[in-house]
Structure formats: C-alpha cells, structure tokens
Amino acid sequence: MLKDLTITEFLEQTASSEPLPGGGCTAALNAALAASLTEMVANLTIGRKEFESVDDEMKKIAKTAADTRKKLQNDIDNDAKAYQEVLAAFKLPKNTDGEKKQRSHAIQQAFKGAATVPLGVARETLKIMDLASRAITAGNPNAVTDGAVAVLAARTAALAAAYNVKINLSAIKDTQFVDELVREIEELESQVIRKEKEILSQVVI
Amino acid sequence: MLKDLTITEFLEQTASSEPLPGGGCTAALNAALAASLTEMVANLTIGRKEFESVDDEMKKIAKTAADTRKKLQNDIDNDAKAYQEVLAAFKLPKNTDGEKKQRSHAIQQAFKGAATVPLGVARETLKIMDLASRAITAGNPNAVTDGAVAVLAARTAALAAAYNVKINLSAIKDTQFVDELVREIEELESQVIRKEKEILSQVVI
Numbered sequence: 001m002l003k004d005l006t007i008t009e010f011l012e013q014t015a016s017s018e019p020l021p022g023g024g025c026t027a028a029l030n031a032a033l034a035a036s037l038t039e040m041v042a043n044l045t046i047g048r049k050e051f052e053s054v055d056d057e058m059k060k061i062a063k064t065a066a067d068t069r070k071k072l073q074n075d076i077d078n079d080a081k082a083y084q085e086v087l088a089a090f091k092l093p094k095n096t097d098g099e100k101k102q103r104s105h106a107i108q109q110a111f112k113g114a115a116t117v118p119l120g121v122a123r124e125t126l127k128i129m130d131l132a133s134r135a136i137t138a139g140n141p142n143a144v145t146d147g148a149v150a151v152l153a154a155r156t157a158a159l160a161a162a163y164n165v166k167i168n169l170s171a172i173k174d175t176q177f178v179d180e181l182v183r184e185i186e187e188l189e190s191q192v193i194r195k196e197k198e199i200l201s202q203v204v205i
Numbered sequence: 206m207l208k209d210l211t212i213t214e215f216l217e218q219t220a221s222s223e224p225l226p227g228g229g230c231t232a233a234l235n236a237a238l239a240a241s242l243t244e245m246v247a248n249l250t251i252g253r254k255e256f257e258s259v260d261d262e263m264k265k266i267a268k269t270a271a272d273t274r275k276k277l278q279n280d281i282d283n284d285a286k287a288y289q290e291v292l293a294a295f296k297l298p299k300n301t302d303g304e305k306k307q308r309s310h311a312i313q314q315a316f317k318g319a320a321t322v323p324l325g326v327a328r329e330t331l332k333i334m335d336l337a338s339r340a341i342t343a344g345n346p347n348a349v350t351d352g353a354v355a356v357l358a359a360r361t362a363a364l365a366a367a368y369n370v371k372i373n374l375s376a377i378k379d380t381q382f383v384d385e386l387v388r389e390i391e392e393l394e395s396q397v398i399r400k401e402k403e404i405l406s407q408v409v410i
Contacts, residue, residue: 007208007215007234011278014241015271017248023354026238029212030361033231036219043222066220073216145368149228149361153235156354156361163350166410205371 002080003073019087024079024118027160028072030153031125035069037150038128041135041143054138061131068124075121079164082114086168108172115168115181118161122188125158129192133199148203151196158192161185207285208278224292229284229323232365233277235358236330240274242355243333246340246348259343266336273329280326284369287319291373313377320373320386323366327393330363334397338404353408356401363397366390 002010002021010029014021042062045051051058089106093099129151136147165185169178207215207226215234219226247267250256256263294311298304334356341352370390374383 003212006211007237007281008278010212011237011241011274014238015244015248015274017245017251019249019348022245022348023242023351026242026354026358029238030235030358032212032216033219033234036216037228037231039220040222040227043220044224046222069216069220073213076212143224143227145372146228148368149231149365152361152365153231156235156357160354160357163353163408163410167350170410203368205368205375 002076020080020083021076022083023160024083024114024164025076027118027157027164028075028079028121029157030160031121031128031157032069032072032076034125034128034132034150034154034157035065035072037146037153038132038135039065039069041132041139041147041150044143044146045135045139048140051138051140058135058139061135065128065131068128072121072124075117075124079114079117079121082110082117086110086114108174111168111171112174112177115165115172118164118168119181119185122158122161122165122185122192125154125161126188126191126195129154129195129199133195136199136203144203145205148200151199155192155196158188162189207281225285225288226281227288228365229288229319229369230281232323232362232369233280233284233326234362235365236326236333236362237274237277237281239330239333239337239355239359239362240270240277242351242358243337243340244270244274246337246344246352246355249348249351250340250344253345256343256345263340263344266340270333270336273333277326277329280322280329284319284322284326287315287322291315291319313379316373316376317379317382320370320377323369323373324386324390327363327366327370327390327397330359330366331393331396331400334359334400334404338400341404341408349408350410353405356404360397360401363393367394 039062042058045058089110092103092106094103132147132150162185169181172178244267247263250263294315297308297311299308337352337355341349367390374386377383
C-alpha cells in the first residue's frame with residue numbers, strides 16, 4: 001500500500017518513470033495533510049482554559065478531521081488502484097467482436113472509476129476547508145500558520161484532483177456522465193479558489 | 206527522522222497536539238512532491254523516439270529535480286530541528302544576568318534558523334516551478350496533469366514556507382535581518398503566484 005511507504009520511498013516512487021504514484025496520489029495526500037493540520041489546530045486548542053468556550057466545537061472539528069484524514073489517506077491507494085484498472089482493461093483480449101465489445105465496456109467503466117476517486121477527494125477537501133476556517137478564527141492563535149497551511153494544501157488537493165477528474169473524463173463517451181461530473185468539479189474548483197482567498201485574507205502575521 | 210515515517214504515521218503525527226511536524230514540514234514535503242512530479246514527467250519523456258529532440262534537456266531536468274528532491278526531503282527534518290532549537294533555547298536557565306543575556310541571544314539565533322529553513326524551501330520551489338514549466342511544454346503530454354500538479358504543489362510549498370518565515374521573523378529583534386528576509390520572501394511569493402497562473406494557463410484538458 002502506498003500509505004505504508006515512507007515519505008522518502010513515496011517521493012522516490014513518484015519521481016520514477018512508472019506512472020504510479022502520480023498527480024492523483026499527490027492530490028489525495030495533500031487533502032489528507034489539510035485534514036491533519038486542521039486536526040492539529042483543533043488539538044492544540046482543546047482542553048485549554050483560555051479556549052474553554054469553543055472546547056466542544058474544537059472536539060467535533062478534531063473528530064471530523066480525523067475521520068476525513070483516514071478516508072483520504074486510503075484515497076491515495078484508491079486513486080492508484082483506479083488507474084491500474086484502466087491499464088488492466090486495455091490489456092483485455094480483443095480477438096473477437098464479443099471480446100472487443102467487452103474490452104471497450106471495461107475501459108469505459110475503468111475510466112469512470114478513475115474520474116470518480118479524485119471527485120470524491122475534491123468533495124472532502126471542501127469540507128476540510130470549512131473546518132480549517134473555523135479552526136483558524138476560533139482556535140489557538142499560536143497555530144494559525146498551521147491552519148493557513150491546511151488551507152493552502154486543500155487548494156492544491158482540490159485543483160489537483162480536478163485535473164485528474166478532467167483527464168479521465170476526456171476518455172469517457174457517456175456524455176451525460178461527463179457533463180454531470182464536469183459541472184460538479186468546476187463548481188468545486190470555483191468554491192475552493194474563492195474560499196482559499198476569503199480564509200487566508202483573515203490570516204495576518 | 207520524519208522522512209523515514211510512513212505516510213500514515215506522518216499524517217498521524219501532524220494531526221496530534223504535538224507542535225511537530227507542523228505547517229513548515231508540510232511546506233517542505235510539498236516542495237519535494239513538486240520536485241518528484243517534475244522528475245516523473247521528465248522520466249516519462251526520456252528515451253522515447255517522439256521526444257528525441259528534447260532528450261538531453263529532459264535528462265538535465267530529471268537530474269536537477271532529483272538533486273533538489275533529496276535536498277527538500279531533508280528540509281522536512283531541518284524545519285522540525287530548527288523549531289526544536291527554538292524550544293530548547295527557551296528552556297535555557299535565566300537565573301543570573303549573564304544567563305538571561307545568553308538565553309535571549311540563543312532564542313534570537315534559533316528564530317533566525319527557524320526563519321531561514323523555510324526561506325530556503327521557497328527558493329528551491331521557485332526553481333522547481335521553472336523546471337516543471339519546461340517539462341509541461343516540451344515533455345510527454347500524457348503526463349501533463351502530473352506536471353500541473355507539480356506546479357500546484359510548488360505554490361502551496363512556497364506560500365506555506367512564507368507563512369513560516371514570517372511567523373518566525375515576528376519574534377526577531379534584528380530589524381536589518383527581518384527587513385532583508387521580508388523583502389526576499391514577499392518577492393518570492395509574488396513570483397510563485399504569477400508563475401503558477403502563467404504555467405497553468407497553458408495546461409488545457
């Protein structure tokens with residue numbers, strides 16, 4: 001599993017001429033980093049007298065961020081698996097008309113899977129941005145830059161995921177599926193760009 | 206060493222209420238990811254008949270990106286070490302005037318170190334963006350989204366590093382040192398924001 005590699009190994013394997021791990025895995029990793037840093041800000045706020053009034057809220061933020069982090073770290077591997085399925089589908093036999101039809105269907109299904117994983121990452125990332133925003137404004141100010149970095153990582157995660165959604169959609173023939181996903185991912189992109197500006201405008205050092 | 210942690214462990218330790226690893230480590234990690242993805246695009250271009258005309262150039266890009274990746278993955282730990290030195294300096298004895306003076310000096314020196322590490326990360330990141338830009342325009346177009354994700358990761362790395370430079374500068378009394386670093390980091394921030402827009406405007410999917 002990619003999530004069990006060391007940081008050094010993950011970087012080395014990304015750098016190699018093997019197609020995996022690639023940009024889709026970096027997207028999921030950044031989303032998980034955004035969740036981790038949000039959790040950290042909440043954890044540095046919880047249980048401290050001066051932040052008593054937001055203690056319950058920060059506990060909820062830490063819990064949701066932790067759940068999302070675990071989901072997103074699995075998406076590093078899910079993204080790789082989805083792409084491996086595309087490669088496997090291309091290797092199916094194509095000797096008869098029946099085989100050709102089956103192979104073509106399998107390729108289309110695999111691309112749909114490969115577009116759906118990063119779409120899920122982008123959706124989760126948007127939720128993390130809202131948690132990070134609240135952690136920045138109401139959490140321990142000593143950790144404000146960690147919250148800001150969470151937001152930066154979230155933007156990279158969502159926009160990187162969007163590239164991966166779109167590149168996979170470009171191979172899909174089901175126009176209704178493509179139109180729906182294009183609409184959703186472009187809406188997510190605009191929201192992420194807008195939210196990042198709004199949240200970071202409140203971080204003054 | 207942080208770079209020897211698994212991805213899962215790194216995310217868990219970031220999420221905890223311990224101050225390290227924090228946003229500065231995420232900055233260095235993203236810079237290293239940007240280098241890795243740039244290297245990947247170059248490696249997917251090298252040795253292929255259709256990209257023969259840029260083969261030498263891509264070999265140089267892969268080599269420089271690999272060297273920079275190794276440097277940046279060490280910066281994940283250098284950033285943590287620099288912050289540990291700040292914490293250690295605060296724990297120095299302050300019973301006599303001599304001790305107080307020594308402690309104060311050590312704190313100032315430690316903060317200078319903690320500002321300098323992310324400044325170095327931001328500098329390296331800008332170089333990686335230029336390599337990524339060239340890999341995107343002249344490299345294997347099948348890897349164009351990986352190149353785009355490199356640029357997104359580079360932006361997060363540099364802007365995250367900038368937050369960490371500034372938060373440490375806010376504790377430093379040597380105004381000449383502060384002014385010089387503020388000038389450089391703000392210049393780097395503008396360049397990174399401008400370059401990201403320029404490069405990504407050329408990536409059409």
